[in-house]
Amino acid sequence: MRFLRLLFVFWRIGILGELSYRSNFIFHLLESVLELGTALAGLAVVFSHTSTLGGWRPDEIVALVGIYFLVSGAIRMVIQPSMERLIEAVHEGTLDFTLTKPEDAQLLVSIQKVEVWSITDIVLGAGVLVVALVRLGANVGLWEAAAFAASLVAGAVIVYSFWLMLATLAFWFVRVENMLQIFSSMYEAGRWPVGFYPRWLRFMLTFLIPVAFATTVPAQALAGRLSWPTLAGAFALAAMLAVLSRVFWRVGVRRYSSASS
Amino acid sequence: MAISPAVDIHDLHKTFVVPEREGGMRAALASLVRRRKQEVKAVDGISFVLSPGEIVGFLGPNGAGKTTTLKMLSGLLHPTAGTVTVLGYVPWERDRGFLRRITLVMGQRNQLVWDIPPIDSFELNRAVYRVPAAEYRRTLDELTELLELGPLLKKPVRNLSLGERMKCEVAAALLHRPQVVFLDEPTIGLDVTMQRRIRGFISEHNRRHGATVLLTSHYMADVEALCRRVIVIHHGRLLFDGDLAKLVERFTSHKTIVVSLGDCGADLSPYGEVVSCTDGDVTLRVPKSETARVTGRLLADLPVMDLTVEDPPIEEVIDRVFREELS
Amino acid sequence: MRGLAGIYAQQFKVTMASFIQYRAALVIWLIGHVLEPLIYLVVWSTVSRSAGGSVGGFTAADFAAYFIVLMIVNHMTYTWIMYEYEYRVRQGTLSPDLLRPVHPIHSDIADNLTSKLITLPGMLVIAVSLGFIFRPALHTVLWAIAAFIPVVLLAFAVRFVIEWTLALAAFWTIRTSALNQMYFMAMLFFSGQIAPLELLPHPLRVIAFVLPFRWTIGFPTELLLGRLTPTQTLTGMGMQAAWLAAGLVLMRVVWRAGLKVYSAVGA
Numbered sequence: 001m002r003f004l005r006l007l008f009v010f011w012r013i014g015i016l017g018e019l020s021y022r023s024n025f026i027f028h029l030l031e032s033v034l035e036l037g038t039a040l041a042g043l044a045v046v047f048s049h050t051s052t053l054g055g056w057r058p059d060e061i062v063a064l065v066g067i068y069f070l071v072s073g074a075i076r077m078v079i080q081p082s083m084e085r086l087i088e089a090v091h092e093g094t095l096d097f098t099l100t101k102p103e104d105a106q107l108l109v110s111i112q113k114v115e116v117w118s119i120t121d122i123v124l125g126a127g128v129l130v131v132a133l134v135r136l137g138a139n140v141g142l143w144e145a146a147a148f149a150a151s152l153v154a155g156a157v158i159v160y161s162f163w164l165m166l167a168t169l170a171f172w173f174v175r176v177e178n179m180l181q182i183f184s185s186m187y188e189a190g191r192w193p194v195g196f197y198p199r200w201l202r203f204m205l206t207f208l209i210p211v212a213f214a215t216t217v218p219a220q221a222l223a224g225r226l227s228w229p230t231l232a233g234a235f236a237l238a239a240m241l242a243v244l245s246r247v248f249w250r251v252g253v254r255r256y257s258s259a260s261s
Numbered sequence: 262m263a264i265s266p267a268v269d270i271h272d273l274h275k276t277f278v279v280p281e282r283e284g285g286m287r288a289a290l291a292s293l294v295r296r297r298k299q300e301v302k303a304v305d306g307i308s309f310v311l312s313p314g315e316i317v318g319f320l321g322p323n324g325a326g327k328t329t330t331l332k333m334l335s336g337l338l339h340p341t342a343g344t345v346t347v348l349g350y351v352p353w354e355r356d357r358g359f360l361r362r363i364t365l366v367m368g369q370r371n372q373l374v375w376d377i378p379p380i381d382s383f384e385l386n387r388a389v390y391r392v393p394a395a396e397y398r399r400t401l402d403e404l405t406e407l408l409e410l411g412p413l414l415k416k417p418v419r420n421l422s423l424g425e426r427m428k429c430e431v432a433a434a435l436l437h438r439p440q441v442v443f444l445d446e447p448t449i450g451l452d453v454t455m456q457r458r459i460r461g462f463i464s465e466h467n468r469r470h471g472a473t474v475l476l477t478s479h480y481m482a483d484v485e486a487l488c489r490r491v492i493v494i495h496h497g498r499l500l501f502d503g504d505l506a507k508l509v510e511r512f513t514s515h516k517t518i519v520v521s522l523g524d525c526g527a528d529l530s531p532y533g534e535v536v537s538c539t540d541g542d543v544t545l546r547v548p549k550s551e552t553a554r555v556t557g558r559l560l561a562d563l564p565v566m567d568l569t570v571e572d573p574p575i576e577e578v579i580d581r582v583f584r585e586e587l588s
Numbered sequence: 589m590r591g592l593a594g595i596y597a598q599q600f601k602v603t604m605a606s607f608i609q610y611r612a613a614l615v616i617w618l619i620g621h622v623l624e625p626l627i628y629l630v631v632w633s634t635v636s637r638s639a640g641g642s643v644g645g646f647t648a649a650d651f652a653a654y655f656i657v658l659m660i661v662n663h664m665t666y667t668w669i670m671y672e673y674e675y676r677v678r679q680g681t682l683s684p685d686l687l688r689p690v691h692p693i694h695s696d697i698a699d700n701l702t703s704k705l706i707t708l709p710g711m712l713v714i715a716v717s718l719g720f721i722f723r724p725a726l727h728t729v730l731w732a733i734a735a736f737i738p739v740v741l742l743a744f745a746v747r748f749v750i751e752w753t754l755a756l757a758a759f760w761t762i763r764t765s766a767l768n769q770m771y772f773m774a775m776l777f778f779s780g781q782i783a784p785l786e787l788l789p790h791p792l793r794v795i796a797f798v799l800p801f802r803w804t805i806g807f808p809t810e811l812l813l814g815r816l817t818p819t820q821t822l823t824g825m826g827m828q829a830a831w832l833a834a835g836l837v838l839m840r841v842v843w844r845a846g847l848k849v850y851s852a853v854g855a
Contacts, residue, residue: 009388017377017417031769038773042782046631049787050639053631096337097372102360103389112374178616185620189627196634198721201626257339257353 006103007111011078014114028117032069036124039065039191054196059136061192064219066129068191071155071214073121079160080180081113083167087177090170090256099253106249110164133222140222147221147231154234155214159183161241162210164249171252183209190215213237265349267441267473268311268334273343275304275329275497303329305497306343311475313440316467318484318505319477321494322583327477330494331443334475335365347441361390364439366431368446373418379429380414383436390437397436404432407462424455431459435466444476448483460486481576495583512578516552518545520559521567532559546573595690599698604706618707621663622714628782629655629722644787653724654784656715658809662781663711665744665804667700670771673755674764682850693752700748728814735821740808742828747804749835759846774799780806800831 018024043065047058056064086109089095098108133140140148163183170176186209189197194205194212206212213234220226279299304326311317321327332338333345336352336359345352350359373382387397405411408428413421421429431447444463448456464487467474478484484491484505491508493501501508518533525538532555533547547555552570559565572578632655633648641647646654676682685692754771757764776782777792779801785793796802807824810816816824 006388009385013377013381013384017381027763027766030766034766034769034773038776041777045783045788046635048789049643050635053638054634092370093367094370094372096332096335096365096367096370099337099355100335100360100363100365101386101389102357102391108389181616182619185616185623188620188623192627192631196630197627198630201630254339257337 003107006107010111011114015116018114018116025117025120029120032073032120032124036065036069036128039069040128054193056193057136059132060219060223063129063132063136063222064193064215065191066125066127066132067219067222068215069121069125070129071125071152071159071190071218072187073118073123073125074156075159075163075214076121077115077118078111079163081115082110083163083180084177085109085113086167087170087180091174095256099257105253106164106246110160144222144224147226148218151213151218151221151226151231151234154231154238155210155218157238158210158213158234158241161238161245164245165241168245168248168252171255183211187211187214193219207237210237210241264313266310266346267313267315267348268309268475269344269346270310270330270334271308271344273304273307273330273333273345274302274341275326275333275338276341277301277303302497304333304340307494307497307499308343309492309499309502311473313473314467314471315490316464316474316476316488318488318491319475319494320479320481320484320491320579321477322479325494325583326497327494328445329497331365331445331475331477335363335443336360337365361437362439363441363443364434364437365443366434366445366447368427368449371418371426371430373426373430373433375419376417378415378417379410379421379433382418382429382433383414386433386436392437396438400436400438401432404435407465408432408458424451424458427451427455427459428462431462438470438472440472442472442474444474446478447476448478448480456480456482457486463487481574481579493579493582500582509572509578512582513573514549515546515573516549517571517573518547518552518556518559519543519567519569519571520545520563520565522563523566527563529559591690592694595694596698599695600702603699603702618710618714621666621711622659622718624781625655625659625662626718632783633722644784646784646787647725649723649725651784652718652722653726653813654809656718656722656724657812658781658805659718660711660715661740661743661808661812662805663708664704664740665747665808667748667751669696669700669748669752670755670758670764670768672696673758674762677758677850678762686847686850696752697748726813728812731818732811732814732816732821736808736812739811739821739825739828742825742832743804743808746800746828746831746835749832749839750800750804753835753839753842756842756846759849775801775805778802778806779804780809784810797827800827800835803828803831 040062043058043061046053051058053061086095089098089109095105095109098105098112101108163180166179166183167176169179173179186205189201189205190211194202194216197205202212217226217230217234220230277300279301280297307326307330319327319330329338333340334347334352336355339353348359348362350356352359373379374385383401386392392400405414408431410428410432413425413429418426418429427447435442447463448459451459460483463474463476466472474487476483476487489505490503491501491505492499493508501511517536520529520543521541522543523541525541525543527543529535529543529545533545533551536544536546538544545555556568556570559568629651632643632646632651636643636646636648636651642650673682676685682692685695751771754767755764757767761767777788778785778796778799780796785796785802785806788796796806803824807816807828811821811824
C-alpha cells in the first residue's frame with residue numbers, strides 16, 4: 001500500500017540519520033531511566049502505606065506505569081516530532097513545499113519526523129510491563145491480549161488525532177508549541193488509574209485530553225477489567241476523532257491557502 | 262493550430278486582510294478586546310500567458326505581488342478573483358497530476374531536511390513523486406554533473422554553505438522532471454559566482470528539457486542573464502510585459518554618456534547631470550533628445566580621449582520605474 | 589540603586605507586554621502547576637481511604653490541605669531559568685546581556701516576579717476552587733502565618749539562587765536536560781511534592797533534611813499548615829539561611845567560571 005511504502009521510506013531515512021549519534025542515545029537512556037525510577041519510587045512510597053489502592057493491586061499499577069511509559073515513548077517517537085515540525089513549517093512557510101507535493105499533505109506532515117531514541121521509553125516501559133505481568137502471575141489469555149492490542153490501537157488513533165488537531169491550530173495562532181504542552185502536562189495524570197480522579201477530572205482526561213484511552217483503558221484490558229461498552233466507546237471515539245481531525249486539517253489548510261503571503 | 266499555453270492568467274486579484282496594531286501598552290490591551298483589520302491588495306488585476314519552454318522573468322520590488330502570484334500559480338493560494346490555468350489544470354484544485362508536473366524553489370526557504378544528507382532528501386522526493394528507479398538515476402547523474410554536487414550529496418545539509426545548499430535545493434526540485442518550474446528569488450543571498458552558476462544551470466536545463474520557467478527576482482542580473490521576456494509588476498499591477506530590450510527603450514528618458522578626459526578637474530555640469538567621475542572618466546546623464554547635441558559639444562569643447570553613449574543600467578531604469586511608476 | 593529600580597521597572601513592562609501577547613502559554617503553564625499536586629492529592633486521599641481513614645497522621649482532608657498549599661508555595665517559588673539559559677546560550681542572545689553593565693540576574697529576577705504578579709492571582713482562584721471541591725482541613729496558628737512571609741521569601745531566594753546556578757551549566761554543555769531531569773527528580777522527592785516528607789521512610793527523611801529542596805517548598809507548606817513547632821520553624825529558617833549562603837557562594841564561583849568558558853569558546 002502506498003501509505004506503508006511512504007511510511008517506510010520516511011522512517012527508514014529518519015532512523016538511519018540518527019543512528020550515528022550514540023551520545024544522544026546514552027543521554028536519552030539516562031533521562032528515561034531517571035523518569036521511570038522516580039515513578040516507581042513514588043509508587044514504592046505509596047505502597048509502603050497500603051496494600052491495595054482503590055481496588056488496584058500494586059503490580060497492576062506497576063503494569064499501568066509500564067504502559068504509560070510505553071505509550072509515552074511511542075508518542076515522543078512518532079507523533080510529537082512530526083507535529084512540532086508541522087507547527088514550525090506553518091510559521092516559516094516551508095509548509096508550501098509540502099503542499100506542492102503530489103501526496104496527501106496530512107500524510108506527509110504526520111510521518112515527516114521520527115525521534116529515534118525515544119525507543120528507550122518504549123523498551124523500558126515494555127520491560128516494566130512484562131515484569132509486572134509476571135509478578136501478577138497474570139492470566140493474560142487470548143481475549144485479554146486481543147483487547148489490549150485493540151485498545152492500544154484505538155488509543156493511538158485517538159492520541160494522534162488529538163495532537164493533529166492541536167497542531168492544526170498553528171494555522172490560526174502563533175505560539176501553538178505551548179498548546180502541544182497541554183497534552184504532555186495532562187498526560188502526567190495517566191500514571192494512575194483514571195478512576196481515582198474526581199468525576200470532573202475524569203471527564204476531562206477521557207473526553208477533553210484523551211489520556212484515559214492511552215493508558216488506563218489498555219491497562220484495564222490487560223487486567224481483565226475492561227468492559228465491552230468501554231472498548232466499543234474507544235473505537236467510536238477513535239473513528240469520530242479521526243474524521244474530525246481530518247476535517248479540521250482541511251479547514252486549516254484552506255485558511256493557510258487564503259491568508260499566507 | 263495554436264499550442265496551448267503552459268500558464269494562462271486572466272484578471273487575477275488577491276486581497277489580504279491583515280490585522281493592524283500599533284506599539285505600546287494601551288494598544289496591546291486594546292487589541293485584546295477588538296482587532297483592527299486592514300485590506301491589502303497584493304495582486305490587482307494582472308493577466309499574461311506563458312508558452313511552453315519560455316523562460317520569463319517576473320520583476321518587481323519587495324511587496325510588489327510577485328511571490329503572491331507565484332503562489333497562486335502553484336496552487337498554494339486561492340485568488341480573490343480571476344482565472345488561472347497551468348498546464349490545463351486549475352492550480353488550487355491541487356490535482357495530483359498537476360502537482361507532479363510542477364515544482365517550486367524558494368530562495369529563502371529550504372525543503373531539504375536539515376539533519377540528513379541531501380541524497381536522503383532526494384530519496385524522499387523520489388518516493389513522493391514516484392520517480393521510477395532508472396529515470397531517477399539518470400536525472401540524478403545529470404543534475405550532479407551540471408551542478409557539481411558530487412562531494413555535497415552525503416554531507417548533512419546543515420554542514421553545507423548557503424550556496425551549496427541552494428544547488429542541492431534546486432536539484433531536489435528537479436528530480437521529477439517537472440514541466441513548469443517556479444523559481445522565487447533563487448539567487449538571493451548568494452555570492453556572485455554562485456549566482457552565475459545557478460543561472461547557467463537554469464539556462465542549460467531549460468535548453469535540454471524545455472521546461473517552462475517563471476523566475477521572480479529583484480536582481481536585474483538574473484533576468485538579464487536568463488530571460489528574453491520580462492514581466493514587470495508593481496503594487497500588484499503589471500507595468501510591462503515584453504522583450505527586455507524594449508523595456509529599457511520604453512522606460513528611459515535619458516542616456517548615459519561616459520567621457521574619458523584624463524582627470525577629474527573639469528566641471529561638466531553645463532553639459533548635463535554629472536553622475537560620477539572616476540580616474541578621469543566622467544559619467545553624464547542627459548535627456549535622450551539632447552544626446553546628439555551634447556555629444557557634439559563635448560567633442561568640440563574638450564580634449565576627449567574616448568566617448569561612449571549608453572543606455573542607463575537596467576537597474577537604474579527599473580528603480581526609476583518603481584519609484585515614479587512611469588507608464 | 590536608581591539604576592536597578594529602572595531595570596526592574598523596564599523588565600516589568602517587557603514581561604507584561606509579552607504576556608498579553610502570548611496568553612495561551614500562560615494557561616498551559618498553570619495547568620502543569622495545578623495538575624501535579626492535584627494528582628498526588630487524589631492518590632494520597634485514595635491511600636488514606638484504602639488504609640482506613642488516615643495515613644501517617646494525614647486524613648484525606650489533611651492531604652487536601654497539604655497539596656493545595658503546596659501548589660501555591662511551589663508557584664510562588666518556582667523558576668524556569670534553566671530553560672531560559674539553555675535557550676539563550678543556544679541562540680547566542682546571551683552576549684548582549686553580558687555587555688550590559690548590570691549583572692543579568694537582576695532582569696531574571698524581575699522577569700520572574702513580574703510573571704508571578706500575573707499568574708499568582710489565577711492560581712489563588714484555582715486554589716480556592718479546589719478548596720471547595722476537596723474540603724481541606726485548615727487549622728493553623730497566627731504566628732505561623734506571620735512567619736510564613738519571611739520563610740517563603742527565603743524559600744524563593746534559595747530556590748532561585750540554586751536554579752540560577754544550575755542554569756549556568758548551559759555554558760559547559762548543551763545536554764542540560766539530563767542534568768535538569770536529575771535535579772527535578774531529586775526536587776520531586778525531597779521537597780515534599782510526591783508525598784509529605786513525614787511519610788517517607790526515615791533514611792530518606794534525613795537526606796531530605798540535609799538537602800536544600802525541603803527548604804524551598806515543603807518547609808513553608810508545613811509551616812503554613814501549622815504542622816511545625818516554633819523550634820522546628822527556627823531550625824528550618826536556619827537551614828534556609830545556610831543554603832542561601834552556600835548557594836550564593838556557589839553561584840559566584842560558577843558564574844565566574846562560566847564567563848571564562850563562554851568568552852573562550854566564543855560569545
